[in-house]
Amino acid sequence: MIIFGTALLAVCHLLGIFIGDLLGQALGVKTNVGGVGIAMLLLIFARLYMQKHDKLPKLTELGVEYWGAMYIPVVVAMAAQQDMVAALRGGPVALLSALAAVAVCAIVIAAINRTERRSEAPASQPTLHDNPLLTDAE
Numbered sequence: 001m002i003i004f005g006t007a008l009l010a011v012c013h014l015l016g017i018f019i020g021d022l023l024g025q026a027l028g029v030k031t032n033v034g035g036v037g038i039a040m041l042l043l044i045f046a047r048l049y050m051q052k053h054d055k056l057p058k059l060t061e062l063g064v065e066y067w068g069a070m071y072i073p074v075v076v077a078m079a080a081q082q083d084m085v086a087a088l089r090g091g092p093v094a095l096l097s098a099l100a101a102v103a104v105c106a107i108v109i110a111a112i113n114r115t116e117r118r119s120e121a122p123a124s125q126p127t128l129h130d131n132p133l134l135t136d137a138e
Contacts, residue, residue, distance in 0.1 A: 004060040005065075006063050016035045016037070020034050023038075039071075040068070040071050047064050047068075
């Protein structure tokens with residue numbers, strides 16, 4: 001059922017927040033460090049594990065997919081709450097880590113695009129218009 005997908009998300013979210021709090025305490029900061037991201041990873045791994053062992057009915061999978069898609073706005077909303085000015089005042093580490101993350105993402109995307117195989121499509125006649133009424137008139 002779809003409700004099981006929601007329950008799975010809730011368990012992953014609670015575990016992610018707990019682990020994020022522990023990680024924040026271990027790093028010496030008074031905040032949650034990556035709890036939502038950890039929760040999303042837990043949700044992905046749980047879904048893959050359940051699919052591999054045939055324990056994920058289709059309706060439960062739909063619930064997991066729905067809430068997985070809803071996680072992106074949640075992450076954006078949580079990131080909007082962060083104090084960027086204080087982070088930048090704390091030193092150049094925040095700026096350097098942001099630039100490094102962007103650079104790594106660009107490199108990974110470029111590598112993925114280069115490994116993609118392109119299919120050779122036959123050259124077709126150019127379409128001068130897309131109006132079917134004009135096609136009949138020609």
